[in-house]
Amino acid sequence: MVLEMRNIQKSFGEKKVLQGVSLRAEGGKAFGLLGRNGAGKTTSIRILMHVFPANGGEVLFDGAPIDYNKVQFGYLPEERGLYPKKKIIDQLVYFAELKGMDYKSAVRSVDYWLNRLGMTEYRNKRLDTLSKGNQQKIQLITALAHDPHVVILDEPFSGLDPVNAMLLKDVVREVIAKGKIVLFSSHQMNYIEEFCDSIAILNGGKVALSGDLHEIKRNYPRNRLVIRSTQSDAIATRFGEACQQGKDGELLLTLASPDEKQSIMKLLAETYDIDEMKVFEPSLNDIFVEYAEKEV
Amino acid sequence: MKQFRKILKFELKNYLQSKSFVGITVFLALAIAVVMFFPRIAENFKKDKADSAPKDRETLLLVDQTEYAPLTEEAFAVAFGKYEVKKAQSVAVVEELITKGEAECAFVLESLTSYTYWVNNLSMYDTNTQVADEVLKELYRTVSMTNAGLSAEEVQNIMTAQIQSQVKTLGVDQMQNYWYTYIMIFALYMVILLYGQMVATNVATEKSSRAMEVLVTSADPVAMMFGKVLSSCLAGFTQLLVIFGTAMVSFNLNKGYWDAEGVITAMFDMPAELLIYMLLFFVLGFLIYAFMFGAVGSTASKLEDISTSVMPITMLFVVGFVVVMISMTANTVDTLLMKICSFVPFTAPMAMFTRIAMSTVPAHEIAISVGLLAASVVGVGILSAKIYRIGVLLYGTPPKFGAICKALRQA
Numbered sequence: 278m279v280l281e282m283r284n285i286q287k288s289f290g291e292k293k294v295l296q297g298v299s300l301r302a303e304g305g306k307a308f309g310l311l312g313r314n315g316a317g318k319t320t321s322i323r324i325l326m327h328v329f330p331a332n333g334g335e336v337l338f339d340g341a342p343i344d345y346n347k348v349q350f351g352y353l354p355e356e357r358g359l360y361p362k363k364k365i366i367d368q369l370v371y372f373a374e375l376k377g378m379d380y381k382s383a384v385r386s387v388d389y390w391l392n393r394l395g396m397t398e399y400r401n402k403r404l405d406t407l408s409k410g411n412q413q414k415i416q417l418i419t420a421l422a423h424d425p426h427v428v429i430l431d432e433p434f435s436g437l438d439p440v441n442a443m444l445l446k447d448v449v450r451e452v453i454a455k456g457k458i459v460l461f462s463s464h465q466m467n468y469i470e471e472f473c474d475s476i477a478i479l480n481g482g483k484v485a486l487s488g489d490l491h492e493i494k495r496n497y498p499r500n501r502l503v504i505r506s507t508q509s510d511a512i513a514t515r516f517g518e519a520c521q522q523g524k525d526g527e528l529l530l531t532l533a534s535p536d537e538k539q540s541i542m543k544l545l546a547e548t549y550d551i552d553e554m555k556v557f558e559p560s561l562n563d564i565f566v567e568y569a570e571k572e573v
Numbered sequence: 574m575k576q577f578r579k580i581l582k583f584e585l586k587n588y589l590q591s592k593s594f595v596g597i598t599v600f601l602a603l604a605i606a607v608v609m610f611f612p613r614i615a616e617n618f619k620k621d622k623a624d625s626a627p628k629d630r631e632t633l634l635l636v637d638q639t640e641y642a643p644l645t646e647e648a649f650a651v652a653f654g655k656y657e658v659k660k661a662q663s664v665a666v667v668e669e670l671i672t673k674g675e676a677e678c679a680f681v682l683e684s685l686t687s688y689t690y691w692v693n694n695l696s697m698y699d700t701n702t703q704v705a706d707e708v709l710k711e712l713y714r715t716v717s718m719t720n721a722g723l724s725a726e727e728v729q730n731i732m733t734a735q736i737q738s739q740v741k742t743l744g745v746d747q748m749q750n751y752w753y754t755y756i757m758i759f760a761l762y763m764v765i766l767l768y769g770q771m772v773a774t775n776v777a778t779e780k781s782s783r784a785m786e787v788l789v790t791s792a793d794p795v796a797m798m799f800g801k802v803l804s805s806c807l808a809g810f811t812q813l814l815v816i817f818g819t820a821m822v823s824f825n826l827n828k829g830y831w832d833a834e835g836v837i838t839a840m841f842d843m844p845a846e847l848l849i850y851m852l853l854f855f856v857l858g859f860l861i862y863a864f865m866f867g868a869v870g871s872t873a874s875k876l877e878d879i880s881t882s883v884m885p886i887t888m889l890f891v892v893g894f895v896v897v898m899i900s901m902t903a904n905t906v907d908t909l910l911m912k913i914c915s916f917v918p919f920t921a922p923m924a925m926f927t928r929i930a931m932s933t934v935p936a937h938e939i940a941i942s943v944g945l946l947a948a949s950v951v952g953v954g955i956l957s958a959k960i961y962r963i964g965v966l967l968y969g970t971p972p973k974f975g976a977i978c979k980a981l982r983q984a
Contacts, residue, residue, distance in 0.1 A: 326790045328966065352790045358783025374579045375791040419787050 278304030279339055280325070280427055280458050286333035287320055294320045296482040297334070302427075302475070307449070307459040309469040309490075312479035313569045318462050319355070321479070322429055325460075326350050349376060351425035355432045355462070357416050361405035365396075368404065369418050376423035383422070390418040394444065410437050417445070427458045434468050446471075466561045476561070478568045485568040494558055500535045501557035502542065504528040508549045529557065576792050580800025581807075584775075588808035598812045602819040609823035612830035633701075634661040634670060634679035634691075644712060645682060652708045653701070667691050680705055685713040747904065750847070750930040752840050754901060757851050757930075758923050760813070762894050764855075765862045766887065768809045772802060772863050773870030773879050776961070781875055785965045794962035799954060802863040809859065850929050853943065858922025860950045862890060868957035871964035893920035897927050906931045916942050918949035 280302045287295040295317050302308035312318050324331045327345050336343045360368050366387065373383035391397045394414045399407060404415060413436055420428060430449070434442050449472060453459050463469055469476065470490070477487035486493065505527050506512060513520045516530055523529040532541060538556065545551055559567075588594050633656035637645050650658045656677070661667050667679040671693050678692040678701060686709065690702050711732065718728045779785045788797065824831065824841050831837050843851075865886050873882045893914060900911050906928050914924035915938075925942045928934050 323790075323966070328789055329962070350790065352787065354783070354786035354790075356783040356786050358785075359787065360779075360784050361782055371579070371583050372787060372791055375576055375788075377575070416787070419791075 278426060278456070278458055279337075280343075280460075281337040281340075282321065282325065282334065283337060284334040285321070285324055285331045285336070287317075287324060287329075287331050294482050295324070295331070298479065298482070298484055299334075300477050300484070300487065302458050302460055304426075304458050305453060305456045306474045307453055307461055307472040309473035309476040310460060310462045310479070311464075311466075311469065311476055311565055311569070316479040316569070317482045318479055319431070322352075322431065322460070322462065325427075326352060326429070348427065349423060349425035351420035351423065351428045353417055353420040353428075353430045353433055357413055359404055359412075359416060359419065362403060364401055365391075365404055365407075365415055366400045369415070369422060372419045373422045376425070378423050386422045386424070387418060390422055393448070394418065410441055413437065414441065414445075417448070421448075421452070425457070427460065428452055429460045429462070431462045432464070433461070434463065434465055466565060470561045478565060480569050480571065485571070486564070490561070493564065497559050497564070498535065499538065499556050500532045502530040502532065502538070502545075503553075503555050503557050504530060504545065504551065505553040506545075506549050506551050512545070512549055574796075577796040577800050580792060580796055581804050584801050584804035585807055587775075588804065589811070594808065594812070598815050601812075601816045605816060605820045606823045609820060609827055613827050616830065630655060630657045632656065632670075632676040633658050634667050634676045635659070636661050636664060636667060636679065636681040639682050639684050641685065641712065641716065644716075645685075645708075648708050648712055649680070649705075652704050664691075682709075685709055685716065744933040745931060747931050751901070753843050753847060753851070754927050754930040756840070757855070757926060758894065758897060758901075761855060761858055761923060762890075764809050764813065765859055765890060768805050768859070769862050769866035769886070770879070770883065772805050773866040773873070773883055774876065775801060775805075776867050776870030776965075777873045777876055777879050780871065780873070780965055789962070789965055794965075795955065795958040798864065798867055798958035798961050802860060802867055802954070805863055806856065806859055847930060850926060850939075854922040854926045854946075857943070857946045857950055861918060861922075861946070861953050862886065864950070864953045864957040868960040868964065871961040872967065874967070889919055893923055896920070897923045901927055901931065904931075916945060918946045918953075921946045 280300075282298055282300040285295050285298045286293075298317065298321055300308070300310070300321070310318050310321065323329060325336060327336075327343075338344070338348050359372075366384075369387040369391075370380065370383045373387060374380060378386065388397070388400075391400055394417070396411065396414055396418075399411065399415075404412060407415065417433070420430070433445060433449070437445060446468075449459065453472070459472075461469055461473055473490060475487070475489050476493070478485045503523060504512065509526065509528055512528055512530075513522075519531050519533075521529045521531070530541070532538060542554060545554060633649070633653055635646060635649055635658055637660070639645065646658065646660060659676070661670070661676075661679065664681055667676070667681065668691070670676040671679060671691055674693070678690065681689040681691065683689070688705065688709070690705070692699065692701075715728055715732065718731065719725070723731075779788060821841065824837075828838075866883060869882045869886060870879065873879050896910060896914055897920070900906050900908060905911070911924055911928060914920040915928050915934075916925075921942050925934070925939065929939065
């Protein structure tokens with residue numbers, strides 16, 4: 278399964294929210310949709326789910342224009358909320374039925390997920406009697422109960438305690454293993470890094486960076502060294518402006534070109550007392566800050 | 574279609590399981606049953622009273638200074654049944670007894686055409702002088718005719734002459750239909766404002782609890798809007814059916830006790846044709862407003878905003894209501910204004926029904942009005958679904974009317 282957005286344009290009044298966004302997410306893999314607040318993530322998701330049409334561009338599923346009667350979506354919105362005054366089982370079955378399930382299979386599926394998430398004891402309780410984290414688990418069921426092709430999770434880990442976060446991670450892995458397309462939108466980069474094979478960073482309604490996360494990291498200029506040494510001051514003095522303070526007392530040394538790497542490392546190892554020395558690989562957080570903070 | 578059914582079922586269950594809905598329905602049904610049983614209950618009480626203690630009658634004094642003493646006394650005793658009529662000798666006695674409270678009032682007759690009425694406190698509702706006027710007029714005529722040489726029998730015939738009359742209605746009986754119309758307009762007024770508010774609140778609640786985020790990605794907005802509105806319509810009708818059904822049953826159980834009340838009896842004897850028109854206009858009127866309320870509800874992000882957002886719709890409805898009510902009470906249901914109102918879909922349910930009930934309307938006018946209304950219901954329904962789709966995702970201050978129109982054109 279492949280879900281694609283091609284050159285999607287969307288404006289609200291005079292405001293251009295999306296200006297030619299193209300994305301590609303594959304089944305059995307997780308895709309991370311990143312961007313600062315207001316970058317156009319939610320609008321992209323809503324267009325993907327056909328909440329409103331785009332002004333231009335197309336959404337494709339397996340290469341053909343998507344048929345929303347056939348492709349099912351599961352969505353955990355960032356703004357959580359269901360019917361606070363209704364019984365949990367009633368509303369979960371209702372949502373599953375709205376997605377096309379018949380009553381019996383809806384009940385069966387909801388019961389499976391309640392059990393899977395350890396929520397069976399709350400089955401007949403009202404939603405507003407639950408804690409926030411538990412309400413979020415209930416809401417996750419609305420995204421999964423109808424066994425959708427595409428699962429879109431917007432900030433799925435916010436508000437969960439570490440045990441529940443672990444449980445959710447297991448569930449997400451299961452869903453990916455089943456070959457579903459999983460689309461993450463989150464500001465918690467560690468989770469994106471843990472799950473997502475490919476990412477797209479939106480900035481000002483445009484894709485600032487997209488592709489395979491490993492490749493992105495590998496293709497990052499390998500012209501910086503991270504050095505931990507007892508003689509940091511001496512090294513800093515020697516290299517002057519090329520040397521910056523990193524975190525935890527590390528030094529970050531920018532080379533004139535990646536080709537110098539070998540020789541400089543040799544020089545450092547021979548001259549100073551070095552504890553650790555490696556080529557700098559950016560974290561997703563670094564990449565995000567770099568691409569998302571520029572004004573487009 | 575399947576989605577629409579699920580939504581309808583879910584929403585209808587919401588209404589029927591709500592404690593306030595059940596409570597209000599039961600309360601109103603009981604209240605109307607009590608009203609219908611009232612004459613029966615009252616009669617039982619009356620009987621009890623009559624058996625136990627006959628009421629003391631107040632005293633009315635009569636000072637007769639004319640030469641027709643026995644005649645006047647007799648006539649006053651008959652006319653003032655609720656008083657004990659006693660003769661008194663002089664004005665002084667009258668004054669004394671009334672002041673002491675031993676008599677309530679007194680008539681001092683100077684002649685058959687003039688008298689003085691004595692009373693301690695003159696009540697606003699005191700009609701004694703009018704009664705006395707009638708009694709004396711009749712006496713005066715009788716005496717005059719007898720004096721003129723007519724026999725007692727002839728006088729009797731003249732005085733009790735009866736006029737035979739019949740009414741043949743070719744159009745409608747306004748007097749009778751007035752009450753159906755009155756009830757229908759009021760019921761429509763209450764049900765539309767009540768349920769319209771409910772639909773708007775329902776939509777806004779989903780929005781403020783953010784359940785909308787999932788809903789809008791799960792269901793087609795048209796199915797959503799129609800499901801919500803039709804379920805409220807069904808709930809409303811269930812409620813009306815229970816209330817009017819109870820009224821009907823308890824009226825028929827007590828029919829004998831209501832014979833004296835022509836208006837009430839007539840009300841339960843509505844012609845089938847009028848009933849059908851009533852249902853038709855009721856349903857269509859309900860739907861067109863419920864759709865508008867739903868659309869407005871979707872543009873409010875907080876429940877507090879609802880009351881201001883629905884204001885224009887409420888105003889529109891109230892204006893129609895006032896025009897119809899004024900025309901009805903002034904008995905001018907065929908004015909130009911009413912004619913226009915009976916074709917404008919937003920006022921047609923009230924105005925056209927009123928015209929049908931209280932005047933004679935050509936069939937083609939009814940057909941045009943119903944056709945326009947039905948088409949508008951569908952149109953407003955679809956339009957409101959579109960507004961709903963746009964409105965539910967807008968948070969913050971409710972959008973201006975113009976902004977919605979702009980968004981609609983783009984969608």
